[in-house]
Amino acid sequence: MRRRSTVPVWLSILWRIGLALALVGIALAGHWFDRDGLRDNVDGSVSFVDVLYFTMITVTTVGYGDIVPVTEQARLFDTFVVTPIRLFVWLIFLGTAYDFLLKGVWERWRMKLIQNRLHDHIVVVGYGTSGTEAVAELVRRGTDPATIVVIDANADAIDAAEHCGVNVLLGDATRNATLEAVQIVRARSIIIAAGRDDTTILIALTARGVAPGVPVSVIIRSQDNEGLAREAGATTVINPASFAGLLLAGSTQSEHLADYLADLANHSGRVSLRERAVAPAEIGKPLSAIETGLGVRIYRGRSAIGFWEPGSAALEPGDRIIEIRPMSEAS
Structure with missing residues (x-):
């Protein structure tokens, strides 16, 4: 102690x-x-x-x-x-x-x-339960700990993160200077798990103001605050309670549904979800024709197109493909 x-x-x-x-x-x-x-x-x-x-x-x-x-x-x-x-x-x-x-x-x-060396790194704000698990999963998925930066105002949390080999910064992430100190403009993405919705939203606003083009993923506890988080600039909003509720409700109708979803999300599972850009050789082909995995969705601009919809009949330049791949091939 x-x-x-x-x-x-x-x-x-x-x-x-x-x-x-x-x-x-x-x-x-x-x-x-x-x-x-x-x-x-x-x-x-x-x-x-x-x-x-x-x-x-x-x-x-x-x-x-x-x-x-x-x-x-x-x-x-x-x-x-x-x-x-x-x-x-x-x-x-x-x-x-x-x-x-x-x-x-x-x-x-x-x-x-x-x-000076930070580039294309991942910034994790908050090293509580969710932040700790996020960092651990990133490392399990092959992310170099040296490319992860953890920000937290709690010295004990920073000490715990430092033992994982990641870069750490003891500071208040709601301040511009703190985010600028970790070169957030050059970051690949930002994960915000501050533990409180109001703090998370304020950090998202600050991050969006400092680095407008960097993707921001946040954890929101209350469903009422999800819209506020998106308005604050979050590109991905995750509600653990809602997601857990979906799994629980799905398990009442199918005992294997929750198991498969956990399989998709977990690095140690048999399959993995992967997002990638459409390859030049795939342009003009239907989503079902891709050979790297099972295509389930296309992101075309701001539109999400399912594999059953007419828009999936021909891939276009700039499309982002969501596919399911065997874990042995996902890496």
Whole structure:
């Protein structure tokens, strides 16, 4: 378990400085009480200033040789006490420099590098139950985790997503700057699963304003809000409750209907739904003549044409085909 530290930055720095001074004080006290074991090669006498100088030089470096330990006791003290103190002091200084100076620069550089490389990626807003399952299914379908970006305002959710190997951003997705930071304009698609309909719709509005041409898929809990989500710019609106209701109602008339629909949606199923553009060699042919799978629907502009309708008799340039393919061939 962990939680965000409430200690101010200045207090953390003072605590580290105090720890370093305490370690140096131990070395100084040891050298002072055993000063007879030291020899000053310059004037032959060892004063407090000489001990202070020798301690600081020994702790920060390996010494210059002007003052040296000559007795076994002094040498053992330097070996087993001063040397570990030297290492701890250096670790404190290096850790402090990294935490308060280098870490910020390093993280900003990494963020900039990741941002520059983001292209044709998938942005998932919200890493709750639905967002987690969406990311897991994307990975199961062969999507490289490096091409997925998860945005969430919850630090624990971001930590969980990061363990999956995806890019993460802790932030508020209703703000333009957050979506611009993940290069949403260059994204392949956006999935919004914020958990609340009002938040989801607001994020969809923000996303549509920042990236007008990117497809937006949202999860809406209330059927009354589905129209609002589409007006906000969502290209795909999914209502888990309604879909579950359809499966349950269908199962009362056919025990295999729900099983087949789950088969279509699941990556581990035997068949898969696939959308693709019509091939040049297929133009002019009926939908039933395609050889890559079982054609079930054509999207022609804003119109959806079923396989039984007259419009499916001849495929046209620009058509999008929805087909069912065996999972072994879908990849």
